[in-house]
Amino acid sequence: MLDLVDVGLAVVGRQILHDINLHVLPGEIHAILGMNGTGKSTLASVIMGLSGFSPTSGKVVFQGEDITALSISGRAKRGITLAWQEPARFEGLTVGEYLELGRHGSPGGGPPPGECLLMVGLPPDRYLQRTVDATLSGGERKRVELASVLSMEPRLSILDEPDSGIDALSLNRILDAVRILARNGASVLLITHQNEIAASADRASSLCGGTILKTGDPLAIGRFFRNHCRECPHGSVPHGEVPLHE
Amino acid sequence: MSDYTKEFLAMSKAYEASGGDPASLSDGRIAGLMVSHRRILRSNDAPGVRIEGEETPTGVKAKITVDPGVHVERPVHLCFGVLPKEGTQEIVSEFLVGEGAKASFLAHCVFPNAVKVRHVMDARIHVGKHASLEYSETHYHGEEGGVEVLPTARITIGEGGSYRSLFKLVQGAAGELRIDYEADIGKDALCELDARVYGKRNDAIRIKESLFLNGEKSRGLAKSRIVASDHCTSEVVGEAVGNAPGARGHVDCVEIVRGKDARVSAVPRLLVTDDRAKLTHEAAIGSVDKKQVETLMARGLTEEESVDVVVRGILR
Ligand SMILES: Nc1ncnc2c1ncn2[C@@H]1O[C@H](COP(=O)(O)OP(=O)(O)OP(=O)(O)O)[C@@H](O)[C@H]1O
């Protein structure tokens, strides 16, 4: 589905990602585990094609097509979307309208806004008319973001910490929504810090110091993350050197 | 058809185009005032609401009173317009909202054919103790840009009272717009001034919103949302003066520039004379927020469509 080949990114002379080789298979939930500042959101931005994040080396391939130079809209039209770690706020745009926009972006015309809200555990009668501005709480905004991804029925969903800011009781709801996104051969790139969340994935990769150290079974990667990366002296200060853990 | 009927129908049509419901203009239960150029076409009282209008050589003088304690159920409808291409209209008005009263006003200002129209609004607004007034003013201008709109309001809000106004000029050419609002806010009183304008071509927008937080624990918000395209210029001055203990004021300005020839500026002016008052301001001027645009693009919209959605939202 998605292949990153030797991807590197330098921002103002600083190497944030390097030698990334990542392969997300059709229909899989692929978790990315890594500590603060290791480059997870940067990786998400590179895949979505956000401005300022075109790789300085390597290429991004989606369903066999090199999309490295493609615009954000072009990628979205091919079925890639991103749920931001800190989603944007919009004045004068209701939750219902926001979800409709995503739905129109879907080739098949995804599920209606009310249904998407239910999938993330928000009662439609209380949320459809709310504005996607600063009056939504952090957790509510995160869930609306996930609902908006659901409304697009994407081929590849990049979810940047969909679990952060979500109360413990609702986490299962969020995981259910992630599973819905991976139906019919679609894939999910699930960025998280939590092993428990990563455990629901089919495979996982651990990101450290701006590169992928290991890919494999999520439980094994989770163990690796817990036993090694948590003590990694380079975790939050990537300098382009890959620390040797093994 | 009489002249009067023709004019009434033409005004109703423009009123409808500006988003008003024309049925409300002939509904006897709804208080209202309709002025076409210098002629009063309709003036209607409702229980607790009195409208006294008088035609003058340059326009109309109006006094609108809401009796103390009255909660006006249906919004009072005001409609001011100039239908010909040219003309000057001066509205000198006084609004008196009695103690404990509650009312909302919907004003529509329509200049659909303007080539050289000047509309002056000079309002004195008194909101009594524990009274509340909401005033929404929507403008509908033609595309020619030949309008000069000069709304001035001097507002006083008594203890525990509240005043909220929303000025909207997003349809047609803004022309030359100079808003000058000044509020004297009493103890525990609240004032919110909100202006939203879409400027195009050679429109010149000047907005001044001033909050004088004179009463203890008074609160005020001066908000403006401007989108400037083509050769439009916009200048917003948001002013707050904290003169009393516990007073809180906030100036909030967003101006979006579309295209390389528009010019916008924002000047927040904050003055505190009491060390227990607190004033804040935020301004964002320039291009549309990148993250907002990219979020919508990631949902499949083009860049242009995304900017439109953001812009429509902030002017809503
Ligand atoms: N524009 C930039 N200029 C310089 N450094 C940047 C820039 N953007 C990100 N970085 C740095 O790149 C590194 C990776 O950031 P990124 O946001 O991708 O981390 P993350 O893994 O998502 O962290 P978190 O878990 O906190 O969300 C960080 O050290 C960050 O400070």
Ligand SMILES: [Mg+2]
């Ligand atoms: Mg991050």
